[in-house]
Amino acid sequence: MEGFSELLDRLVLTPSRNGKIRLLVDYFSTTPDPDRGLALAAITGDLNIPAIKPAMLRTLVMERMDPVLFGYSYDYVGDLAETVSLVWPEPDQAHAPNQRPTLADVVDALQSASRSDGPAVLARLLDTAGISGRYAIIKLVTGGLRIGVSARLAKQALAELGSVDIAEIEEVWHGLEPPYLSLFAWLEGGAPKPEKAARALFRPVMLSHAVEDSDLAKMDPSDYAAEWKWDGIRVQAVSEGGLCRLYSRTGDEISGAFPDLLDAMDFTGALDGELLVGHPPEYTGSFSELQQRLNRKSVSPKMRERYPVFIRCYDILQDGKEDVRPLPFLERRARLVAFVAQLEPSRFDLSPIISFSNWEDLDDMRRHPPHPVIEGVMLKQKTSPYLAGRPKGPWFKWKRDPHTIDAVLMYAQRGHGKRSSFYSDYTFGVWSGPEGVEELVPVGKAYFGFTDEELRQIDKYVRDNTVERFGPVRSVRADKRSGLVLEIAFEGLNRSTRHRSGVAMRFPRISRLRWDKPSAEADRIETLQALLHEPNVAHHAQGETDTLIS
Structure with missing residues (x-):
């Protein structure tokens, strides 16, 4: 289990794609079956643990520490798995196990647990693990690793492990099941390529x-x-x-x-x-x-x-x-x-x-x-x-070229994973109302489009200009005299009856930080409303996008 825990830690801290692939190849080549196959299934989202639900975590940790203290800790850390792994009490050394469980031991215990004994099984496993082990166990349970590794990246690592084309792996993938013994045997030259026994298999797509x-x-x-x-x-x-x-x-x-x-x-x-x-x-x-x-x-x-x-x-x-x-x-x-x-x-x-x-x-x-x-x-x-x-x-x-507007940063929220210590999710708004009594109305939310250095700059701005706190969310100073203007690029607009602004953006992202622009010169809601009348901008729909906040 320690090897899998270390892999997750290093993947989170490794930003480059090639670096992550090297870590995966090294893990797959040095870890025995079935642990490496179970790790692969966890990374690709193919590991099923039906009896354990993430809500159990909060119940278990609340039984072991003051709820208010846990709330403060979670607010500071920003990630549930990391918080629980850090605050979980260490077991009495007199009753600590002599040997840490393997990944296969953990998965077998979790998958064998019934709904009724699931909390006890999970608590016992957390008691037997160290901080990094607890973190890995919780990630297995919640199913959201958040380590910056997609299923395709994991398959690319397998391709490099076996010196084969990734298309060969993708064409047999849906005919395989964890812990992928036949797959690893083939990649290491100990067995023939698994036959495409399953019907209606996926063909790797051509991209542009x-x-x-x-x-x-x-x-x-x-x-x-x-x-x-x-x-x-x-x-x-x-x-x-x-x-x-x-x-x-x-x-x-x-x-x-x-x-x-x-x-x-x-x-x-x-x-x-x-x-x-x-x-x-x-x-x-x-x-x-x-x-x-x-x-x-x-x-x-x-x-x-x-x-x-x-x-x-x-x-x-x-x-x-x-x-x-x-x-x-x-x-x-x-x-x-x-x-x-x-x-x-x-x-x-x-x-x-x-x-x-x-x-x-x-x-x-x-x-x-x-x-x-x-x-x-x-x-x-x-x-x-x-x-x-x-x-x-x-x-x-x-x-088509994206559309852009200038908006003002209104709220910021902590991110997840390697961004958990930064305010990296940003809600922005434009001006609305008669001249002299204008107010900002939120029109979208974005969490990408900026560099790491720009992330640090925005994070510092949020900390220096926070005016209200709502759990992990910070309301920042934003008025006619002060505020950070963001140039927002987006693909289109929807009319919205659920949001006060009346619009919902399609794929908004930050294209530029406008440190040079006064907040009073940001765009007005009428700019977006005018775009709704352009047929190649507006997407008239009854549904809403996920990127909008009220």
């Missing part, structure tokens, strides 16, 4: 690069086809042998949230496309409408009726039993047209090809698309096969 002016200068427009870039989520629909699965672009299965779509997958093959809400071709809904269907374990009939989903298809990876990825794009496109023509039109339609003769014409169409749910164009080399990963040259994305 953002196009630059220097790229366009070297590219011949006649070599590329163009499509609209729709604002949904990238999915892969796979049906094989009567089994249907829907995957995200990273290979996570999301079938459970979209049973109505799976019911329409009456085909054998694999399609690549954009998941959207609406009734094609008449109506395509906004991303905030699609959000009503995302991350749900179950979907009511009313929700399915109100927010029907469909896939706007733009590539085919398997046609029947034939793998068509090696074919050129135009040949795959012809296959796709014929394939989609046989499917239920309310659930599958085609992403249209855009006719253009030069980059200037396409640029004009990119800036003025025919639908508000379009966020730019895609460029695809006509002769390119479907290649896993992000090869430079075949596919480019050319997104």
Whole structure:
């Protein structure tokens, strides 16, 4: 268990992607089975501990210390797992175990626990571990490691461990189960590659690069086809042998949230496309409408009726039993047209090809698309096969320029993980009301877009200008005479009846710190309201985004 605890600690403190990969490779190569496989499952989110609930943690720690003291500690530390691991009382050394449990021991105890004896099992494990061990156990229970490692990054580390391409791992991944004994045996040369025994497996997706002016200068427009870039989520629909699965672009299965779509997958093959809400071709809904269907374990009939989903298809990876990825794009496109023509039109339609003769014409169409749910164009080399990963040259994305406003920082909240000691989540607002009695109304929340040095600068500003405290949240000085102005970039707007400002931002992020700009010169709510009348900015929807606060 100490090895896994140390791995988590070092991953949190290692900012670079390559550094994290080196740590994972070293851990996987030096840790025996089944511990390394269980660690991998925890990192990728595939470790299930049903009987232990995070709420048990608070109950257990409240039995062992004063609740007010715990509240102060949690407010200072900012992370529940770290707080509990630090304040949990050390066991009497006379009754301390002679040997610390392994990761396999801990997982077995947690998975074997019933709902009734779960709290006692968890408390006993915390009593047997040191601070870092307790932290790791709590992270296993809560399921949120927050160590800056995605499932794909973990798979990249496996690829480097076995000197194989990550696509090979992704293609067999959904046919494997923890603790992945056959996977590690193959990667270390002790066994053949696990056979793709499962049906309807994920195919690694082809990704694009953002196009630059220097790229366009070297590219011949006649070599590329163009499509609209729709604002949904990238999915892969796979049906094989009567089994249907829907995957995200990273290979996570999301079938459970979209049973109505799976019911329409009456085909054998694999399609690549954009998941959207609406009734094609008449109506395509906004991303905030699609959000009503995302991350749900179950979907009511009313929700399915109100927010029907469909896939706007733009590539085919398997046609029947034939793998068509090696074919050129135009040949795959012809296959796709014929394939989609046989499917239920309310659930599958085609992403249209855009006719253009030069980059200037396409640029004009990119800036003025025919639908508000379009966020730019895609460029695809006509002769390119479907290649896993992000090869430079075949596919480019050319997104619309983001919109920007100047807003004033109003509230700040502590972050999580390595940001737990910084105020890194920022709520910002714009001016509203008659001249002379203006007030700031919050219009969004952002927690990225700034450098580490800028994070330290903002954190110091928050600490120096706090006027009120609400638990982990700080209200900062923000009036006509003083305040920190933030340049906020965002992709679009929704009308909102839940928020006092009347608007909800799409993908807000901090693009610049305007230390030079007086707070009185920040934008007014009328600026955003005017954008709501522009068809390629506003996304009229009944749902709201997650990034807004009241």
